[in-house]
Amino acid sequence: MDPNDIQRWLNPDWRDRLEAWWEGYDLGHLYVQAKEAKAMRAARWELKPTPRRLETAAATAEPPPAVLIDDAPPAFVEANEDIEARQLEGLDIDRRGKPVWSVEQVRGAQMLWGDGFVGPGDAQFMVDAVRPFGLNPAKSVLDCSAGLGGAARAIVGAYDTWVTALEPSPLLAKLGMRRSEALDLGRKAPVMPYDPESFNPAGSYDLVLADRILHRVRDKGPYLDHLCECVKPKGSALLMDYVIDGAPASWDSWNAWKDTEPLELYPWTAQRMKDELVQRNMDVRIVEDITAKLRRLIVERVRWLADALQNATLGTTVVDKGLMAGLARELQLWWARLKVLGHGLRYYRFVALKPA
Structure with a gap:
């Protein structure tokens, strides 16, 4: 496992959790694998680089709380209802x-x-x-x-x-x-x-x-x-x-x-x-x-969204609960389809x- 991935899965932020959830990875397994990789690197052993995808993870995984953030970036806040x-x-x-x-x-x-x-x-x-x-x-x-x-x-x-x-x-x-x-x-x-x-x-x-x-x-x-x-x-x-x-x-x-x-x-x-x-x-x-191709399009857009939210300035943003509710519904639909x-x-x- 790459050193960056080791640190990433030992201490996943909300963006990592979102990606793991969407792609069907088992976060618990990734954490254990990262912990083992860290120990083996310390002992100068090498571990295979790619995390093993669990086929059963998609059937049991639950959406992480981080999907629903408190604030919406300014670029996403629209005008009053029509x-x-x-x-x-x-x-x-x-x-x-x-x-x-x-x-x-x-x-x-x-x-x-x-x-x-x-x-x-x-x-x-x-x-x-x-x-x-x-x-x-x-x-x-x-x-x-x-x-x-x-x-x-x-x-x-x-x-x-x-x-x-x-x-x-x-x-x-x-x-x-x-x-x-x-x-x-x-x-x-x-x-x-x-x-x-x-x-x-x-x-x-x-x-x-x-x-x-x-x-x-x-x-x-x-x-x-x-x-x-x-x-x-x-x-x-x-x-x-x-x-x-x-x-x-x-x-x-x-x-x-x-x-x-x-x-x-x-x-x-x-x-x-x-x-x-x-x-x-x-x-x-x-x-x-x-x-x-469709699966790739879906995952790429979720990653883009995660990056966009991560890079947005949230400090002065007014909470748009309607927008977040709409996004949550859309993610729920596509999560079910992806599985x-x-x-x-x-x-x-x-x-x-x-x-x-």
């Missing part, structure tokens, strides 16, 4: 009778994922994801999972193309449209609400993009029918979604994940997704497991072309 946004919260209710998205959670999500984003995958990630499709000012894109429209605006900025962005949450759609209009992108990157269960888009597009939306749709048949129909001949569909991969490694983690999610989930297997696209006369070119990603649930990329 009355119209508050009203939109009530239009999208989860199975417990609470808003799927609240103003606080939107703010907390952006604190974690970046301005204009409410999930892993920043602007550069999405720009790179659509790069193979040759977008240009003459082409159009339909984004069926817009969030706050950050991906749509990034694609417009990179390729000067036209993106119609659809979002199931009325609150996210409204806030996303405001951002597009503020950037004078109300026509090139509009963000509009829609109901995935009655999805029937108008027009046709060179690229249809759907990221982590299909697993939330109960009746996927009609959804895929309309999605494939609106792809232009020689156009493409890029679907990225959760799929089932065998039996869960831990049913406790699996059930905890499903219980933590605000809505019921209906993921398919990767093979089922491919077969359904083929049945709709789509030429499936790529079926790729990108679970490791099943790669252990019964995987994240796949599907690329399908529509024949001429």
